[in-house]
Amino acid sequence: MTDEQLIPADPTSRDFEIGYFIAASGSYLQLEWQAARGDRWRKGDWILLPYVHPVVDPTRKRFLTDVKKAIGLRGSDKVKLAERLLQKLRSVESAKKLIDIYSRHFAGGHNSISMSLYSGPLSRRSEEGRDPTNLPGGWHSSLEEPAYGRFFWRQGGSGWLSTGDAALRQDKWRRPWQEFFGYFGERIAVMTLPHHGSANNFHSDIVDFSGLQFALATTVEARNRVARLRETLGEVESKGIRTRVIDDERLARFTVTCERSMS
Numbered sequence: 001m002t003d004e005q006l007i008p009a010d011p012t013s014r015d016f017e018i019g020y021f022i023a024a025s026g027s028y029l030q031l032e033w034q035a036a037r038g039d040r041w042r043k044g045d046w047i048l049l050p051y052v053h054p055v056v057d058p059t060r061k062r063f064l065t066d067v068k069k070a071i072g073l074r075g076s077d078k079v080k081l082a083e084r085l086l087q088k089l090r091s092v093e094s095a096k097k098l099i100d101i102y103s104r105h106f107a108g109g110h111n112s113i114s115m116s117l118y119s120g121p122l123s124r125r126s127e128e129g130r131d132p133t134n135l136p137g138g139w140h141s142s143l144e145e146p147a148y149g150r151f152f153w154r155q156g157g158s159g160w161l162s163t164g165d166a167a168l169r170q171d172k173w174r175r176p177w178q179e180f181f182g183y184f185g186e187r188i189a190v191m192t193l194p195h196h197g198s199a200n201n202f203h204s205d206i207v208d209f210s211g212l213q214f215a216l217a218t219t220v221e222a223r224n225r226v227a228r229l230r231e232t233l234g235e236v237e238s239k240g241i242r243t244r245v246i247d248d249e250r251l252a253r254f255t256v257t258c259e260r261s262m263s
Contacts, residue, residue: 049118051180053173063105070097114166120159120187139260141189157189157211158258165195169203185209190256192216199228204235212241216254220247
């Protein structure tokens, strides 16, 4: 993947401050900052990049047609579509109708198109030089763990890749996913394992990114049954990657700090 194949969001959208966006696979949102109100906007080296396995175009078109009918929208105005969708999703009844439409067009295998999201630098490590810790523009990453203090790493990886419930065990879903995120392989330091670490969604190839330091399973083991979770964690650890099980009850916390000089 090259930068030319990625599509940045409309930079004027920040002026509206509407608080929501709809992003397609292959488009990205980039951090921008200003030193003071009224100052010019500067691009930051951090993006949000979603990926969803592509669906067949005719199916997509039929689905979109039915969605527009359900929300009472004519035409192809993307801004109005986003606004109307978000408005409908606030209602439980309307949201259920949209889910029914989705299920009708994409029956079964919903995990195959579960969204993955990369949050991290847009730049390549090669652009920072051999040792990014010695350069003002380089990224520094550290993990805070109460029992051990702070753990630093210098391989340049500082990005986070969330995989949702993606069905990455199957070749036909995994290989396009790997190709899509391969460009950022040296930047991905943390990954959340698909479907809470289930062996049914895991393949050892997905943790072959060169910058990967940690793989997380987001679940409460005592409460939720995850298929062969410990088998998955064992495969990951056999590749020299640290694992953590992170829950939603504050029994486990995983905080990574990524920082760089803005000068």
